[in-house]
Structures are given as structure tokens and as C-alpha cells.
Amino acid sequence: TVSRPMGLRGKQQQGTSRIPSQFHKEERVAMKEALKGAIQIPTVSFSPKESNTTALAEFGEYIRKVFPTVFSTSCVQHEVVGEYSHLFTVQGLDPSLQPYMLLAHFDVVPASEEDWEVPPFSGLERDGFIYGRGTLDNKNSVMAILQALELLLIRNYIPRRSFFIALGHDEEVSGMNGAQKISALLQARGIQLAFLVDEGSFIVDGFIPSLKKPFAMISVSEKGAINLMLQVNMTPGHSSAPPKETSIGILAAAVSRLEQAPMPNMFGSGSLKTTLQHLANEFPFPTNLILSNLWLFQPLVSRMMERNYVTNAMVRTTIALTMFNAGVKVNVIPSTAQATMNIRIHPAQTVQEVLELVKNIVADDRVQFHVLSAFDSLPVSPSDDQALGYQLLHQTIRSVFPEVSVVTPGICIGNTDSRHFTNLTTGIYRFNPLYLQPQDFSSVHGINEKISVQAYETQVKFIFELIQNADTYQRPVSDLHEL
Numbered sequence: 399t400v401s402r403p404m405g406l407r408g409k410q411q412q413g414t415s416r417i418p419s420q421f422h423k424e425e426r427v428a429m430k431e432a433l434k435g436a437i438q439i440p441t442v443s444f445s446p447k448e449s450n451t452t453a454l455a456e457f458g459e460y461i462r463k464v465f466p467t468v469f470s471t472s473c474v475q476h477e478v479v480g481e482y483s484h485l486f487t488v489q490g491l492d493p494s495l496q497p498y499m500l501l502a503h504f505d506v507v508p509a510s511e512e513d514w515e516v517p518p519f520s521g522l523e524r525d526g527f528i529y530g531r532g533t534l535d536n537k538n539s540v541m542a543i544l545q546a547l548e549l550l551l552i553r554n555y556i557p558r559r560s561f562f563i564a565l566g567h568d569e570e571v572s573g574m575n576g577a578q579k580i581s582a583l584l585q586a587r588g589i590q591l592a593f594l595v596d597e598g599s600f601i602v603d604g605f606i607p608s609l610k611k612p613f614a615m616i617s618v619s620e621k622g623a624i625n626l627m628l629q630v631n632m633t634p635g636h637s638s639a640p641p642k643e644t645s646i647g648i649l650a651a652a653v654s655r656l657e658q659a660p661m662p663n664m665f666g667s668g669s670l671k672t673t674l675q676h677l678a679n680e681f682p683f684p685t686n687l688i689l690s691n692l693w694l695f696q697p698l699v700s701r702m703m704e705r706n707y708v709t710n711a712m713v714r715t716t717i718a719l720t721m722f723n724a725g726v727k728v729n730v731i732p733s734t735a736q737a738t739m740n741i742r743i744h745p746a747q748t749v750q751e752v753l754e755l756v757k758n759i760v761a762d763d764r765v766q767f768h769v770l771s772a773f774d775s776l777p778v779s780p781s782d783d784q785a786l787g788y789q790l791l792h793q794t795i796r797s798v799f800p801e802v803s804v805v806t807p808g809i810c811i812g813n814t815d816s817r818h819f820t821n822l823t824t825g826i827y828r829f830n831p832l833y834l835q836p837q838d839f840s841s842v843h844g845i846n847e848k849i850s851v852q853a854y855e856t857q858v859k860f861i862f863e864l865i866q867n868a869d870t871y872q873r874p875v876s877d878l879h880e881l
């Protein structure tokens with residue numbers, strides 16, 4: 399499918415000429431150095447209660463220093479929210495246009511020095527790549543958004559459509575103090591957004607072996623989640639005379655049953671089916687035929703999707719055992735054993751349905767269930783011809799990445815700060831304008847996270863174009879006739 403963005407025409411905004419996304423050599427050097435400096439500030443979120451607050455504050459000082467025009471232009475207002483997060487309001491010339499939001503986060507997950515080829519907070523450049531924690535998740539977006547705005551303002555660009563830039567400081571530990579407070583603040587001000595763009599998907603390359611060409615996936619929803627703790631209490635005692643069953647044994651058997659019984663495959667009622675239908679013609683024979691006839695081959699394709707961890711996560715609710723605690727001494731049988739799991743809910747299921755399934759699989763009354771937190775999957779944002787945010791992303795992908803022939807809606811298997819903004823818009827799109835291969839995906843929250851200098855420049859270019867495209871949008875002619 400060579401899909402074209404509908405409803406957008408490449409017209410210039412009246413009175414303001416389009417600014418080409420070409421950057422001088424000095425600007426390109428400055429932009430990569432600015433990213434390196436951002437990586438060097440260890441803005442680590444360890445837990446909801448523990449983060450490197452010195453680094454979070456330093457980051458605020460840093461962006462003031464490297465983006466002076468953003469902070470000194472009268473059409474841009476800046477506020478600190480929740481102590482460390484940042485909200486920029488860029489006032490456009492035309493108040494009749496509904497504002498949008500660009501969202502990103504600058505906290506990062508921890509990184510242990512010894513496993514990396516280069517120190518994770520060095521921002522070192524090697525063979526055309528900048529290394530470090532946050533280069534893909536998500537300081538690249540934070541810096542690229544501010545960089546693009548800085549460059550537009552330096553060129554005297556005045557936006558027509560107002561927009562917000564929200565930069566969260568605690569996304570990696572749930573976003574309750576950053577994104578959620580920004581959302582509440584804007585709601586109190588009566589703001590409704592036309593759409594919002596956040597992290598969460600990419601131009602994906604090499605995740606499906608027979609698909610040789612990369613394609614852009616814009617995530618229009620994200621999975622729900624449950625953090626669930628299972629606990630077994632039994633009588634403690636001397637290990638020399640053990641009972642037939644212990645708290646540890648009972649709990650281990652319960653979690654093993656969960657691992658052995660995956661949740662049902664929901665391929666038929668999920669967005670991966672739509673994604674694959676968009677991609678059908680990109681596959682060689684006979685896969686193209688199979689994907690074009692899912693009415694017949696759905697059972698086969700749904701099983702194929704289970705073979706890879708990422709596509710498996712797109713077709714079902716997954717359960718990851720992440721913490722297991724019991725016992726304090728080698729000759730003491732402990733009274734309590736606890737296992738904590740992180741469940742990611744497929745949009746076709748609810749929190750309640752999943753909890754019921756889990757209870758039925760565990761099927762042991764001695765196992766207690768403690769729901770630590772839970773939320774359903776996020777609403778599906780529109781991706782039709784009239785969906786402004788989706789169409790603007792589509793248009794911008796086609797102009798900045800002309801080699802990418804397919805743009806498709808998809809689902810984000812992780813959670814993002816964007817989930818705190820459902821009160822402000824129905825158009826939430828998760829897309830990072832970067833190529834992502836399976837090895838890059840492993841580096842996110844893993845080791846040797848890196849971004850190529852060229853990819854970062856392209857990300858800046860993408861946002862530079864997106865902001866201008868948001869100002870030149872015109873409703874399709876067919877729509878106007880209906881008025």
C-alpha cells in the first residue's frame with residue numbers, strides 16, 4: 399500500500415513563507431554537541447520515590463543555556479511544573495486554530511558502567527554515533543523538539559497554530575509528578591488539544607524476517623497494565639523437619655502455571671491485524687497472499703506472530719515475573735513468599751477479565767492476590783482521513799523519509815506519559831522519527847544505547863517540518879463542500 403496522507407495540501411501558510419529544513423555546518427555541530435551535553439547529565443529515575451534530583455535541576459539550567467532563543471522569545475512562555483518538569487506554551491498567531499502538544503521525557507533508567515562499551519553518561523561520539531543512556535529514550539526527543547523550535551525562532555518563524563511542549567521528569571517511574579501534573583494544569587486552564595505526539599513507536603526495520611523494507615508505525619493506542627503481587631503465608635518452622643509444602647513451593651508452582659499458560663491470542667481483535675493488512679503488499683509471495691486473505695489464514699498468521707517476543711506482545715496480554723522474595727536464613731522455613739508480576743493488557747481485554755483468568759490459572763486459595771496498580775488499555779486514536787494529528791505525521795514522514803512507503807497505525811506495547819493526557823485529546827500519537835532495528839530495541843533500557851548523528855539531525859528536521867505542517871493544514875475540499 400502506497401498510502402498518501404489525505405486532506406493535507408502542501409500549501410504555504412498565507413503571509414509566511416516556508417522555511418527550508420536545511421542547517422548550516424555550525425548549527426549541525428552545535429546540535430549534536432547539545433545532545434551530548436544532555437546525555438552527560440545523569441537524570442536517573444530509580445523508583446517513584448528516588449531520583450537524581452540534582453541532575454533533574456541541572457537539566458533545567460542546561461536547556462536554558464543551550465536554547466537561549468526559546469527562553470527569550472516573547473511568544474514562548476515557560477513554566478516549571480512538579481518541581482522539575484517543563485511546560486512551554488508557544489503562542490500562535492491564529493487563535494482559531496486548536497493547539498497541539500509535543501511531549502517527551504528527560505529522565506532515564508539506570509545504567510551500570512561496567513556492561514557498556516563506553517560510559518553510559520559520557521555522550522561520547524564514536525564512528526558517527528553518540529552513545530549514552532537516553533540517546534533513544536528519550537533525551538533525543540526532548541533535545542530535538544527544543545532544537546527545532548530554537549532554529550525556527552532564529553529564522554524569525556512565527557507559528558500560526560499554538561502548541562505546547564511538555565517535558566516530563568519522571569516518565570520512567572509512571573509520570574505522576576510530571577506529565578500528570580502538566581495535564582491537570584492544562585485541564586484547569588480549559589485547554590483542549592487537537593492532538594499530541596509522544597514517544598512509543600518508530601520506523602521499524604527487521605522485526606518481521608520476510609519483510610525487507612522498513613515501515614513507519616504510528617501507535618494509536620497502548621496496552622493496559624497490572625502490577626500484581628501474589629503472596630503465600632504458611633506456618634514457619636525448622637528446616638530439619640519440613641512440611642510437604644512450603645510457602646515458597648506453593649508460590650513457585652503457582653507462578654510456573656502462569657508461565658506455562660499464556661493468555662489467549664487476541665490477534666483477530668487487535669490492531670496488529672490492521673497493521674499487517676496495510677503491509678500485505680510489501681511481503682514476497684506467498685505471504686502477501688496470506689496477509690491479503692486473513693479471513694482464511696488468520697489462525698496461521700496469529701500463530702506466526704507468537705514466534706517473536708515483540709509481535710507476541712502485540713497479540714496477547716503478557717505476564718512478566720519481575721520480583722520474587724522469600725526467606726532470610728538457610729535453615730528457617732519462611733512464613734511468607736511473595737512474587738510480583740508486571741502484566742500488560744491487550745486492548746481486547748480488561749483489567750477485571752485478566753485478573754479472573756490469572757486467578758483461574760493459579761487455582762489455589764492459599765495464594766493471595768494484591769493488585770498494586772492497574773489500568774485498562776488506552777483509547778484508540780483516530781487514523782482516518784480526518785484525523786489531523788495522524789495525517790500531519792503521515793505527511794511529514796513522507797516528506798522527510800521519502801524512502802518509507804508504508805505508514806500504518808499500530809499499538810505501543812509499553813506505556814508512555816501520553817496516557818496522562820486522555821482528558822485533553824482523543825488524538826494521541828506515539829511516534830519517534832527514527833529507524834529502529836531489533837538490536838536498537840534491546841539497547842533501550844539495555845546496554846550501549848546510541849543514536850547516529852545523522853539520525854538525530856533527521857529527527858530535528860522532522861520536528862522542524864512538523865511544526866510548519868501543523869500551520870499549513872487545510873481541511874479537505876470534500877469536507878468544505880459539506881458545510
Ligand SMILES: CCCCCCCCCCCCCCCCCC(=O)N[C@@H](Cc1ccccc1)C(=O)O
Pocket residue numbers: 569570571572597598599600602605606615673674708709810811812813814834839
Ligand atoms: C508488524 C509488527 C512489527 C513489530 C514492530 C515492533 C515495534 C517495536 C517498537 C517497540 C517500541 C516500544 C517502545 C515502548 C516505549 C515505552 C516506554 C517505557 O518503557 N515506559 C515504561 C513506563 C512506565 C510505566 C509504569 C511504571 C513505570 C514506567 C513502561 O514500563 O512501559
Ligand SMILES: [Zn+2]
Pocket residue numbers: 503535536569597
Ligand atoms: Zn521513554
Ligand SMILES: [Zn+2]
Pocket residue numbers: 507535570843
Ligand atoms: Zn524508557
